[in-house]
Amino acid sequence: MASDTKFRINLKEGLFELEGNESFVDKHLEKFEEIFKVAIKEVIINNKDNLLNYTTTTPSNSTVDNAPIPLENYSSQEARNHSSKRKTFQDSEISDVQTELPLSSKSSRHSIPKISINIPPVPVDLKQNDEKIGLREFYAEKKPTNHYEKTTLFVFYLTKYNKHQEIKFGEILSCYEEINEKKPSIIDIVKNSIRYKGWLEPGIEKLSTRLTISGENFIKFDLPKT
Incomplete structure (x- = not known):
């Protein structure tokens, strides 16, 4: 049952x-x-x-x-x-x-607009060489299925293979460009990954994130899903 x-x-x-x-x-x-x-x-x-x-x-x-x-x-x-x-x-x-809408139940023509942050991609080395696997090959091997998994995979790759301590949101967007996939609202994806998944944590710098032990274990042992 x-x-x-x-x-x-x-x-x-x-x-x-x-x-x-x-x-x-x-x-x-x-x-x-x-x-x-x-x-x-x-x-x-x-x-x-x-x-x-x-x-x-x-x-x-x-x-x-x-x-x-x-x-x-x-x-x-x-x-x-x-x-x-x-x-x-x-x-x-x-x-x-x-803050996104007036508190009165009456309709109003005046409201506070939601501010969106335009984050440009940040160039980063994602190609295969003698010391590391390329992101495309790593992505094809792990087969992430949604933006939470993809973003965590990109942070894992940049942390483990590019030796970055913190990953900028713009670097994650460059990863999406590398695999030629549509970019999500990266701020929301990282924020929700931190809140609900526990795979990422906030970075010290603004608009950056870091990999957690839980996120590392997920990429290492739970992908690809069978």
Whole structure:
């Protein structure tokens, strides 16, 4: 008998929890974080102060603020690898969402625009030579499947093969150019990797990151996935 997959949002306590098998959690983590942000915005717009708590059970289709959330069925064998990830959002993080829109429930033509940072690629040596494997070859060998895995792989490569202590976001973007793939919002990907995966950690310099032991182990032993 398969265990339930659950998704809970508690805005009053700033709690975000996703529970299910490991592959389900990894696949839907980014999507559900966006749903959480939308829920926060909705509460702010309508000046609500009550508790909002959603529980979603598979197999089913559930909605949050009328947005459909497709949930996948999974077998009892997969259920044995049950995983739960919880994030408690601090007041400062909720404030980040508040600054993107007016606090009044009335419509307004004036709002604070969201500031985006344009990060240019930073040139870095990614080619094969006598001392190291090339990034393209390493990427083909490990076969990462999403931006969290790809970004962690790039940080691993630059740390282990290029001997960098900290990896600049622009260097990660150069890695995307090297393998000829579309670049993500690198700030969001690194931030979420730090929060939810634990594969990366903040660097000392602004717009930089470092590899954690967990991230190193993931690239070394968990990729490619079988």
